[in-house]
Amino acid sequence: MKKTFEQLIDEAKSVSLSVAEKETLKRNIFEQIQSSSKPLKISETFNFLIFTRTHLAASALVLLFVLVGATSAFAERALPGGLLYPLKTGVNEEVRGWFAFSGQAEAEFEIDLAHRRLEEIEKMTDSSSLTDEKKNKAEEQFVLHTEKAERSILSGSSEGEKEGKGDDSASLTAAEQESPARSEFSLKVSQEAAQSDVVSKESAEELLKDVKSKIELLGKILKSKKQVPGESRIEARLFLLKAERMFVDGKVKFSEKDYGSAAVELTKALQAIENILQSPDLNLRTIFEMKLKAESDSSDEKNPSDDFTQIKSGDSFVDVKLRSDGTIDDDQSGSDTEASGEVRGANSQVEFEGDEPKQEDRRNDRGEDGDEDKNRIEIRGEVQIGI
Amino acid sequence: MTREQDMRKEFETAYENYADALFRHCFFRVSSRETALDLVQESFLKTWDYMQKGEKIINLKSFLYRVVNNSIIDFYRKRKSESLDALAEDGFDPPVRHNEDIMSQTEYNRAISFFEKLSEQYRSVMIMRFIDGMAIPEIAEILNETENNVSVRIHRGLEKIRKLMEI
Incomplete structure (x- = not known):
């Protein structure tokens, strides 16, 4: 059977295209390709020049936006006397001012501008490029913006935007x-x-x-x-x-x-x-x-053996000692603590060695049983930990 | 050389290398020389269209066989009213031998008729395996089948041929 099957396969493999058939087929295929050939898509052979020529208006607009944006960004770094400084103060800052709708927003805007003038003086001082003329000019602008800010605050007050403004100014x-x-x-x-x-x-x-x-x-x-x-x-x-x-x-x-x-x-x-x-x-x-x-x-360098966190609250001083077994030994010294508050997430910010505090061992400063939330350590005084 | 020229050269080379094998494959699948020629032409044109779109073809040989297989399936679908058995009963269009082999026309026709008597699911894998000389993983990839399925079908195809040859 095997020999017969092999013969069968050999016979089958002898089937093929004749030379004429192969040439005719090839001719037919390539003629059809030629007749139906389409121009290649732009995405395939992207030619930038052709693209911009055919989309001239759009390309010009895009280029304009890019140039304006880049120039505007560079202008932000300009200092008095620089080429782009007028663009910074006359355009960029002007445009930002359009979005200050309330007296409060205007005041903040003017304060920011005054701050920028001071920054410019500072930068010129650092780079030893400060001249009397530039300094005077920046200071003039600083005074101008400061006065505008004061007027905005006052005008906001007269419109009743603020409550108790009188009290605030008195204080x-x-x-x-x-x-x-x-x-x-x-x-x-x-x-x-x-x-x-x-x-x-x-x-x-x-x-x-x-x-x-x-x-x-x-x-x-x-x-x-x-x-x-x-x-x-x-x-x-x-x-x-x-x-x-x-x-x-x-x-x-x-x-x-x-x-x-x-x-x-x-x-x-x-x-x-x-x-x-x-x-x-x-x-x-x-x-x-x-x-x-x-x-x-x-x-400061921390002593690795320290296992407690000192939390200071104004003149008061609260020592919260976290032992490695999770118990807390708090020691309040100082009498100026105010209303009770909480320090949240202390464990997530404090590094201590050993296991995490056990549920049953935690106590708060009032000596009560530990809270369900093992990350909470209650102490008196409103504090924030930034460790 | 531009991209278009590269593509054309690659396409021409593929034609020279695979046209014969593809024709043979089509012929044993559809039992008609004319239809086989049409199918080969159609498959090459479809492949060119695909290349024109900028799509990347990793294995051109496998791709061509896949296109041919799909074209054959489309051909069968168009002739839904006629069963495969009816096609076998109606006979086939035997090719005219052009080679120098001393094999007789009778033996030639016999080879073809055995494949024709197989059902399509066995015929395709048998042709690819024994006539086209493809490995099972290659067949599986073209037919989008698992290698296991392909092996089983080849085994069953051989069994069928054995029985046919014993008759």
Whole structure:
């Protein structure tokens, strides 16, 4: 059978096209290909030049948008005297202003612009490209925007946009007055600073860093509407702007190696910051100092054997010790704690060695049995952990 | 060389290499020389259209066989009224031998008639396996079947041929 099957296959394989048949078939196929040949699709052999020629208007529009967008983006980095600076101030900033619909939004917009002018002075100082002319021009604009912001705040108040605006301004005015202890301190520094040979470059530099970090921190807090809601926030931003102005002046003096004058300006800036923090309506001191401490702690080296987290709340001090077996040994010292609050998610932020706390061993500061939620540690005082 | 020229060259080479085998395959599937020629022509044109669209073909041989297989299925569907058995009963259009082989016409016709007597599901795999010389994985890929199914059908096809040859 096998031999017969093999023969069968051999016979079958002998079936084939004749030479003539093969040529005829080939001719037919290629004739049909020629007659029905279509131009290749653009997607297959994309020719940019052909595409733009056939879609001239659209290509021109796209190119225009790209150029305008790129130019506008570059203009953002422009400084006074630069080629694109008029585009930055006359177009980019102008357009942003269109979207400020309320008095509050306008005030914030003007504050942002004033801040940008100060940033420009700072950048020019850093790059040693600051001239008197450029500085004066930027300062003029700074004053202009600051005044506009003040007018927007006032106009918003007269339209009844804000509630208790009168109270706010009264409180801020009060805050502007130096507290006796602070005024004595700043006076002392100012007097010392007046003698430039007393203030060294290193001291001035330290002061510069200190003021800069505080201004940045306070700026972040004030920008967050959650932290400080309401109109008080915008007014505080305006006051902070003034502190920033003093900081920039101090920086300019520093760059001119006039360390004494720099220290005077920087101290004024510190005072302005202090005034904002003292405002009872803003209630910023707690948050500010917590964040400041957190920032400085994050740069400190931690002792790996420490298994407790120190949480400071203003002048109060709460030690929460997390043992590796999960029990909590809290030690409250300090009497200025306020209403009870909670620290959430502490375990997710605190690193400790050992097992996770056992359910039955957890206790809160009131000595009650542990909560179902093992991530909650209750302590007195409103705190935020940023570890 | 442009892309079009590359494509044409590739297509021409494929024709030279596979036209014969494809014709043979079609012939044993449809038992008609004329129909086989038409099917081969149609399959090559379909393949060219596919290449023209810019689609990438990894294995041109497998692709051609797949197109041929589909074309044969379409051919059968058009002739739905006639059963495969009726086709077998009506006879076939034996090819005229063009080679120098000393095999007789009778033996030649006999070979063809055995394949014709198989049902389509066995015929296709038997032709691909023994006449086209394809491996089982290749057949499975073309027919979109599992290798196991293909093996079973080949086995059963052989059994059928054995029985036919014993008659």
